[in-house]
Amino acid sequence: MPSLNVMALNDKNLKSLPNNVIVPKYDRKLVKTGIVHVGVGGFHRSHQAFYTDEYMGHTGDLRWGICGVGLREADRKMKDILENQDYLYTLMVKHSDGRIENRVIGSLTNFLLGCDNPQVVIDKMAADETKIVSLTITEAGYNYNPATGEFNFDNPDVKHDLAHPEAPRLVFGYLVAALKQRKEAGKVPFTIQSCDNIQHNGDVTRKILVAYARELDADLALWIEREVSFPNAMVDRITPVTTPSDIEYLRSEIGLEDKWPVTCEKFLQWVIEDRFSQGRPDWDKVGAQFVPDVTPYETMKIRLLNAGHTVLGMLGSLHGYKTIDECVRDPVFAEFLTKFMDEEVTPVLPPLEGIDLSAYKSTLLERFGNPNIKDALSRICLDSSSKVATFLVPTVVENLKRKGEFRLSALTIAAWCYYSAMHADQAGNALEVNDAMADELHELARQPSEGIPAFLTVSSIFGDLPKHEGFVADYNSFVDGLFANVEVKSLMQSVLQV
Numbered sequence: 090m091p092s093l094n095v096m097a098l099n100d101k102n103l104k105s106l107p108n109n110v111i112v113p114k115y116d117r118k119l120v121k122t123g124i125v126h127v128g129v130g131g132f133h134r135s136h137q138a139f140y141t142d143e144y145m146g147h148t149g150d151l152r153w154g155i156c157g158v159g160l161r162e163a164d165r166k167m168k169d170i171l172e173n174q175d176y177l178y179t180l181m182v183k184h185s186d187g188r189i190e191n192r193v194i195g196s197l198t199n200f201l202l203g204c205d206n207p208q209v210v211i212d213k214m215a216a217d218e219t220k221i222v223s224l225t226i227t228e229a230g231y232n233y234n235p236a237t238g239e240f241n242f243d244n245p246d247v248k249h250d251l252a253h254p255e256a257p258r259l260v261f262g263y264l265v266a267a268l269k270q271r272k273e274a275g276k277v278p279f280t281i282q283s284c285d286n287i288q289h290n291g292d293v294t295r296k297i298l299v300a301y302a303r304e305l306d307a308d309l310a311l312w313i314e315r316e317v318s319f320p321n322a323m324v325d326r327i328t329p330v331t332t333p334s335d336i337e338y339l340r341s342e343i344g345l346e347d348k349w350p351v352t353c354e355k356f357l358q359w360v361i362e363d364r365f366s367q368g369r370p371d372w373d374k375v376g377a378q379f380v381p382d383v384t385p386y387e388t389m390k391i392r393l394l395n396a397g398h399t400v401l402g403m404l405g406s407l408h409g410y411k412t413i414d415e416c417v418r419d420p421v422f423a424e425f426l427t428k429f430m431d432e433e434v435t436p437v438l439p440p441l442e443g444i445d446l447s448a449y450k451s452t453l454l455e456r457f458g459n460p461n462i463k464d465a466l467s468r469i470c471l472d473s474s475s476k477v478a479t480f481l482v483p484t485v486v487e488n489l490k491r492k493g494e495f496r497l498s499a500l501t502i503a504a505w506c507y508y509s510a511m512h513a514d515q516a517g518n519a520l521e522v523n524d525a526m527a528d529e530l531h532e533l534a535r536q537p538s539e540g541i542p543a544f545l546t547v548s549s550i551f552g553d554l555p556k557h558e559g560f561v562a563d564y565n566s567f568v569d570g571l572f573a574n575v576e577v578k579s580l581m582q583s584v585l586q587v
């Protein structure tokens with residue numbers, strides 16, 4: 090059999106790629122850069138960059154190309170790969186029946202690395218052409234206390250940035266420096282659009298950015314508060330980590346050499362508040378929704394999907410499962426997830442007019458069960474200190490207020506305590522830990538759990554939870570069980586039987 094001719098991904102080869110690869114429908118040379126995006130990981134590339142590519146192809150409105158920005162040395166690999174590929178990459182959409190749709194995305198036009206030259210990034214954000222600066226910096230990147238909403242000024246990088254506003258390390262320094270340029274030039278500001286899984290992500294961004302700016306320049310802080318738009322949004326598309334076999338599949342099965350493709354599910358959703366001070370792509374022409382208030386959508390998504398992931402991530406990891414689909418194929422895990430969604434989350438969700446919640450929940454089970462997605466629990470358990478605080482604790486707090494159910498959440502948090510203490514599953518196999526608070530949590534989780542457990546006293550994550558005797562009692566009994574080597578699955582079964 091003749092071997093497949095492998096083509097490198099770049100502009101020159103776009104026209105000659107195999108027929109089963111979808112390519113941009115517009116002339117990339119004509120694309121202007123209207124968006125600067127900080128945090129070009131898998132999610133940005135499967136979501137906003139995809140929507141924008143689709144939008145430009147559908148409408149021919151080419152003002153909205155995206156300049157990617159990475160701030161840290163760790164982003165250099167992405168910059169180098171994208172630069173070599175003329176900023177093109179392949180989105181591998183994995184359907185649940187095994188089909189893979191391969192599509193080259195053309196909406197990225199450039200990539201700048203802040204740590205190489207902060208001023209270049211600041212100038213790009215401040216440039217007239219830039220209408221939107223968008224962010225996927227992860228929940229942990231917001232550097233705030235989810236329990237109080239306050240910005241963390243103790244972070245050494247924040248201290249550095251306040252002392253060196255011309256050469257910041259964190260995104261807040263960049264945004265404030267660029268907005269300062271706009272203000273001083275008498276220009277209107279760009280819109281700041283958060284695309285992270287945080288409730289009221291725009292409001293949170295505004296609050297912390299204004300607090301940060303106030304430390305540098307009170308007038309600028311007032312101007313930001315008054316003039317800058319921070320639309321809230323709900324974002325959704327499950328995007329697992331790219332594996333070497335994804336890269337190999339493209340090479341050997343399709344004949345395409347892409348050094349960093351992105352894989353994702355077919356499903357996607359983007360619900361956005363329509364508050365953009367300098368215009369925006371009509372993303373609604375390609376499936377996004379603009380609404381006056383995104384609250385019900387984001388609450389539903391964060392508390393069901395993201396928290397559901399966390400529940401499976403913690404319990405599944407202890408049991409020895411590796412992926413989300415593996416968990417939901419286990420009837421005990423599937424039943425546990427369903428009960429968690431129905432009995433702990435649903436009763437405390439805000440009113441959701443026009444949304445069929447039962448259909449949403451069954452779609453979630455289907456999405457989690459997609460056998461081709463293989464979403465690793467190690468990805469789900471990354472940065473758990475931010476995720477538990479934003480995805481799960483608000484549900485527990487609401488239930489405690491309303492005398493609702495919380496035992497499934499308590500078991501999940503107990504499993505996280507075990508995970509943090511042992512850095513291993515119940516059979517002793519090492520688990521990956523990737524969390525800024527890992528050391529602190531490791532210490533606290535190992536302390537004996539009589540009375541108020543040390544682990545729950547991290548107030549930025551758990552707020553007032555340790556004050557609730559009922560919650561603490563359940564939590565302690567689960568922790569005791571896990572440390573006495575009662576299998577996590579039998580604890581789950583005992584909760585399900587009640």
Ligand code: CS2
Nearest residue numbers: 324325326327328395398469
């Ligand atoms: C996941 C999310 O990281 C996580 O814990 O729940 O990345 C999730 O896959 C996305 O929000 C889906 O839209």
